[in-house]
Amino acid sequence: MKHFLKKIFIYGFLVFVAINLIAWLSLSSLQNSSFYKPSYLKYEIKEENFDYIVIGSSVGLTGLDTKLIDSIQKTKGINLSMDGTFLNSNHLMLQHFFALNKKTNYCILAVNPNDIVNSKPKLNLNDYRFLPFINEDYVFEYYNKMENDNFKILSNSKYFPFLGVSLYNSELFYPSLLVAIHPKTHNRFDDNGNYAYVGNTVLEDKKTKKIIINWNNPYVEKIKNLCLKNKTKLIIYLAPKYKTEVENQNKKYEIINFTSEIVDSKMFYDSIHINESGRRQVSEKIAKTLIMK
Amino acid sequence: MLFNSITFLLFLPTVFVIYWVFGTKKVIFQNGILLFSSLVFYASWDYRFLGLLTISILLDYFSGLKIAQINDKKVKKVWLSLSIFFNLGFLALFKYYNFFITSFTETLSKFGVESNFSILKIILPIGISFYTFHGLSYVIDVYKNKIKPEKNLINYALFVSYFPLLVAGPIERATHLLPQIKAKRIFCSQKAAEGIKQIVWGFFKKVVVADNCAFFVNQIFDNHQSFSAAELWLGAILFSFQIYGDFSGYSDIAIGVSKLFGIDLITNFKFPYFADSLKTFWQRWHVSLTSWFRDYLYRPLGGSFGSSWNSIRNVFLVFLISGFWHGAKFTFLIYGIIHFVLYELENYNNHKTENTCYRFIKILKTFLLVTISRIFFRAETLTIGFDYFVHLFDFSFTSLHFFYKNSKFILLSFISVFSILLMLFLEYKNGIEENGVVKLSVHLTFAIIIIIFFMGSFQKELPFIYFQF
Numbered sequence: 001m002k003h004f005l006k007k008i009f010i011y012g013f014l015v016f017v018a019i020n021l022i023a024w025l026s027l028s029s030l031q032n033s034s035f036y037k038p039s040y041l042k043y044e045i046k047e048e049n050f051d052y053i054v055i056g057s058s059v060g061l062t063g064l065d066t067k068l069i070d071s072i073q074k075t076k077g078i079n080l081s082m083d084g085t086f087l088n089s090n091h092l093m094l095q096h097f098f099a100l101n102k103k104t105n106y107c108i109l110a111v112n113p114n115d116i117v118n119s120k121p122k123l124n125l126n127d128y129r130f131l132p133f134i135n136e137d138y139v140f141e142y143y144n145k146m147e148n149d150n151f152k153i154l155s156n157s158k159y160f161p162f163l164g165v166s167l168y169n170s171e172l173f174y175p176s177l178l179v180a181i182h183p184k185t186h187n188r189f190d191d192n193g194n195y196a197y198v199g200n201t202v203l204e205d206k207k208t209k210k211i212i213i214n215w216n217n218p219y220v221e222k223i224k225n226l227c228l229k230n231k232t233k234l235i236i237y238l239a240p241k242y243k244t245e246v247e248n249q250n251k252k253y254e255i256i257n258f259t260s261e262i263v264d265s266k267m268f269y270d271s272i273h274i275n276e277s278g279r280r281q282v283s284e285k286i287a288k289t290l291i292m293k
Numbered sequence: 294m295l296f297n298s299i300t301f302l303l304f305l306p307t308v309f310v311i312y313w314v315f316g317t318k319k320v321i322f323q324n325g326i327l328l329f330s331s332l333v334f335y336a337s338w339d340y341r342f343l344g345l346l347t348i349s350i351l352l353d354y355f356s357g358l359k360i361a362q363i364n365d366k367k368v369k370k371v372w373l374s375l376s377i378f379f380n381l382g383f384l385a386l387f388k389y390y391n392f393f394i395t396s397f398t399e400t401l402s403k404f405g406v407e408s409n410f411s412i413l414k415i416i417l418p419i420g421i422s423f424y425t426f427h428g429l430s431y432v433i434d435v436y437k438n439k440i441k442p443e444k445n446l447i448n449y450a451l452f453v454s455y456f457p458l459l460v461a462g463p464i465e466r467a468t469h470l471l472p473q474i475k476a477k478r479i480f481c482s483q484k485a486a487e488g489i490k491q492i493v494w495g496f497f498k499k500v501v502v503a504d505n506c507a508f509f510v511n512q513i514f515d516n517h518q519s520f521s522a523a524e525l526w527l528g529a530i531l532f533s534f535q536i537y538g539d540f541s542g543y544s545d546i547a548i549g550v551s552k553l554f555g556i557d558l559i560t561n562f563k564f565p566y567f568a569d570s571l572k573t574f575w576q577r578w579h580v581s582l583t584s585w586f587r588d589y590l591y592r593p594l595g596g597s598f599g600s601s602w603n604s605i606r607n608v609f610l611v612f613l614i615s616g617f618w619h620g621a622k623f624t625f626l627i628y629g630i631i632h633f634v635l636y637e638l639e640n641y642n643n644h645k646t647e648n649t650c651y652r653f654i655k656i657l658k659t660f661l662l663v664t665i666s667r668i669f670f671r672a673e674t675l676t677i678g679f680d681y682f683v684h685l686f687d688f689s690f691t692s693l694h695f696f697y698k699n700s701k702f703i704l705l706s707f708i709s710v711f712s713i714l715l716m717l718f719l720e721y722k723n724g725i726e727e728n729g730v731v732k733l734s735v736h737l738t739f740a741i742i743i744i745i746f747f748m749g750s751f752q753k754e755l756p757f758i759y760f761q762f
Contacts, residue, residue, distance in 0.1 A: 001313055004482035008489070015739065019746050151299055166746040170704055173747050 016162075023157075023165035026176035031132035033179035035187050037082050038096055038130050044184065045102075051075035052106035053097060054193075055090045055223075058083035059239035060110025063274050065283040067192045072287035079193035084125035086115045087219035088146065092130060094223060095138045098230050106290075107227050109220075110237045112272055113246050113259065119216035123147055127154070128168040134158045196276040197269035208243045208260060215250055224253065235290065240282065242271040256290065258282060294337040296546045297499060304334065309553055313480055320477040324451050327554060331456035335420070338460075342418040345383065346454060352379050353428035354449045357435040357442035369436060376432045384425050387417055392621030420460035422618060426585055427453050431467040433589055440467050448474050455556075457547040461540070463561040463581035470556070478555030488552030490733045495545030496749075497741050501712045503538030504750035506531040508705050509696070514671050517681045521690040525681060532671050533664045534713050537566065540579070563729035564720045569655040571636050574663060577729070582618070586611050609633050624669045624678055631666040708748050715744075 034040040052075060054060050060081030070077055080093050090109060097104070123146040133139045134157050143154040157164030165172050179185055189195045220236070227234040236255045238246055245260035262268065267278030274282060294300050308330040316323035336343050356376035360369050398408045431452070434440045443449040452471050458464075513520055513528030520528065544561035551558045561581050568574035575583050594607045609630075616629020665682070672678030696706045723731045733741065 001480045001482070004480070004485055007482075007486075011735070011739070015742050018739075018743060022743070022747065162746060166749065167751045169747050169749070169751070170701060170708075174704055 019162040019166070020160060023161035023163075023173075026165050026173050027132045027134070027161055029176040029180045030172060033176075033183040033185070035175050035179045035185055036129035036132075037080055037093070037189070037193065039132055040186065040189075040193070041078075041080060041097065041102075042100055045078065047076065048102050049076075050078055050102065050104040052077045052108055053104045054079045054081055054108045054110055054237075055093050055097075056081040056108075056110030056237075056239075057085050057090070057112060057115065058273060059112050060108075060237075061189065061193075061195050062197050062269070063239050063279055063282060064108070064110060064237070064286065065192075065194050065196070065279050067190070067194060068280065068283040069287040070192075072284065073291065077192075079189070081110055081193070082126055082129065083188075083195075085127065086118065086121060086124050087111065087217050087223065088121035088142075089124045089127055091219045091223050091226065092127075092138065092142050094226050095142075096130070096133065096136075098226070099136060099138060103230070104232050106235060107223075107232050108235050108237050109223055110239055112239060113211065113213045113241065113244075116215055116217050116220060117213050119218070121146070121217060121219055123154075128164065128171055131157060131164045131168070131172060134161070134164070196279055197273055198276055200266055200268055200275050201270050203242055203265040203268055203271060205265070206243050208245055208263075210245045210247055212247050212249060215252075220253070237286075239272075240268075240274050240278065242268050256286070258285075261285070294334055296543065296550075297496065300337070304330075305550060305553075312554060317480075320475065321447065323478055323554075324447050324474060327455065328447055328451045331451065331454040331459060334456040335454065335459055338419045339416070345387075345418050345421070346424060349380065349383065349424060349428055350450045350453050352376060353432050353453070354443070354446055356432050357449075358444070360432065360435050361442040373432060373436045377429065380425050380429050380432075384421060387421055389621045423462045423464055424453050424459060426464045426582075427467075430464070430585060430589060431471075434467050440471065443467075443471055443475075445475075455551070457550040458558060461543050461547070462579075463544055463547065463559050464585050465558060465581070469559060473556050481555065484552050484555065488549040490738050491545050491549030491552065491730065493549075493738050493741050493745070494731050494733060495542040495547075495549060497712075497745055498538040498542030498545065498716060500542075500745055500749035500751070501538075501708070502716055503535045503542060504753075505705055505709045505712060505748070506535035506538065508750065509709065510535050510671070513695070514673075514681070517677070517684060520684075520695060521692045522685055522687045523691040523693050524695045525685050527693065527696065529664050529668050529681075529685070531709065533566075533660070533667055534709075534716075536667065536670075537562075538716070560729040566660055566717070567656060567721065568659050569652050570659055571632065571639050571662065574659055575632075575636075580729075582615065586615050590614065605637060608636060612636065619670070623675045624672050627669045627675060627678065628666055631669065635662055635666070712744075712748060 030036065031039055032043055034044040051073075052066075054064050054066060054077065058081070061079065061083055064079060064081075066077040066079045069075065080097065082089065082093065085093075087109075090111075094107065123143070127143070127146070130139045130142070131154065134143070134154075140155060140158050143157075144152060147153070147155055153163045153167050175185075175187070224234050234253065236253050238248075238255060238257045238259045240262040241259050242265065243263075246257060248255055248257045261282060262274055262278050264278075267274055267281065269275040269278075294304060308326070312323060312326050312330075316326045332343060335346060353376060356372050359372045363369050363372070394411075401408045431440075431443075431449075435442050443452070448471065451474055452465070452467060455465075455470070455474075510528055510532045513524060514532070517525060517528070541562035548558045548560070559581055561579060563577035563580060565574050565577035568577050591607055591611045594610065595603050596607060597604045612629040612633035613626065614629070616625045616627075616632070619625045619628070665685075668681050668685075669675070669678040672681055695702070697703045719731050719733075719737075
């Protein structure tokens, strides 16, 4: 029995070391690559000062073209939005940006009205993309706060990296193999951090709905405070939504309300995302109305 | 408490250490610890299920004692009938009542008769089909004088509720398991090491093979009309590997866990996808259930003796009932009937051959027939099953785009195919005559563990398919 337990302990320890080593190499490989936005910002973006940055979810990623805005305004901007994220992840991205000693004059927070209403933010679909930076306090604290399970897998990845890497193996382990060979590969975004949806789905022609939203999400205020602390001006950009008009009654924040800016269904990829044509129109208008230089 | 959960990962080593540290002096301590652990394990699903399990244990325990005590054959038969009636009654009530009531009222309404039968709002107690069959086989064996009744209630309760096999088998026989329970187990490091290797292999089949296949299978079966014939074929084939990986993986884990406690369970799968006929397939697939039906239904009905009509009727009943055993749905009945038809057709057209190429074709044919029948096993309703089947032959649309529509799908397609090939290769390499056990070396076990961590599907904790039966 003792001999068996000793053997199990030795083999178990070897397995434990091996999987942790593989996971650690995997996270290191990702950190030294441009595959996901948090790593891209550290590895590829050498500039430290920006005129503006765009943070947000897929509506920011696919709805604003920083390259086009820069070409019109002669500014330097970058799109740090990530699909599958909400305001809490956007706050984390902003923390990450400032932690890398980068500065910006403006921060455009691109949001979907539904996200502002959400009073109980939780861990988002693509938050694992920050896992290569788990040793940073702000990332660890974020996971620790957002994970509600008894066993906090992402938080504990700080000590046992195999936990997070095996849970998200198709999202972390395999890309890490790819970027070990091609570190500058991007996961669905261009050199400026933008991505466009091409084509459109058939949307039902209906009457425009006017809605009033409650600003319940605590992360709007947190993002504003973080901006204030870093002498950055926050602009909240309410992205176009098909046949929806948000009545803006909030005077606390500077808001660009484009919810009803696009009416042509051909400029929508789906009901909450504009396509390439819609993005061009919106970006041109932003560049003309919001002077960030 | 799923085998693939963190809770079980803590539960198993705890029970293992307590069992071998405190249970070494007397067999009663060993059995007491295992029984208590089994009840905790079962209560972790829902403590209310313990009541039914206890009733089932007490019913069969006392029935066994009574049957052995009484000499009068008629009274013996009454006790046996009572036990069978109550056992099947519980099964019928919890598993089939709503199905029969719904079917009955639907039939009546077709004839314009309104009925007022209400359905029961009850949850199916997990593992009921398995422990009911444990109990039934015990009582029947006592009645047939194959075994003596177990006088010690703890031993008997452990035979029925032993946690590795409680919720999804293998369906054990008293003749095999009870003698092991009654004897004191002495720790054997070789057996324990074999157990761990089998657990690792079971996890590989479940987490890597089955759960990665499930990613595609669930999407295809949930919305089959959006897919091409080629994608539907692949969906059905992947389901065959999913259910095999899932169920045989569970059995491997159960058998491996049991070996850690010094108890051997019967082999449930003997590499069924290398079977070259449906007959051999059923000798290799879910062996504990097939042999149960053979011994307690087919043979008592007369088996293959008597007229050919009787023989066909017996085979039909076995397939029909074993199909229905899986659940109260018409799809399972059809699944059973399809196997009966194919089985009988094969009986008339089965040529034995030593030719390797021809044998390979027969293996492929058997696999494809099983795969097609499984469409009905997986489909939610008969209509969906038939529609899926018809679309398989719509060759106007043969794209496989679904499997490579983005990088994630390409990656998961690769992992699924790789893991299936690895599983088949290791099964083949180990020799299909090796009694259903893949023997892993230490190095291979090490490699398989690494593969589990970096190829396994962990984001959705998918329960084992056979838990619902």
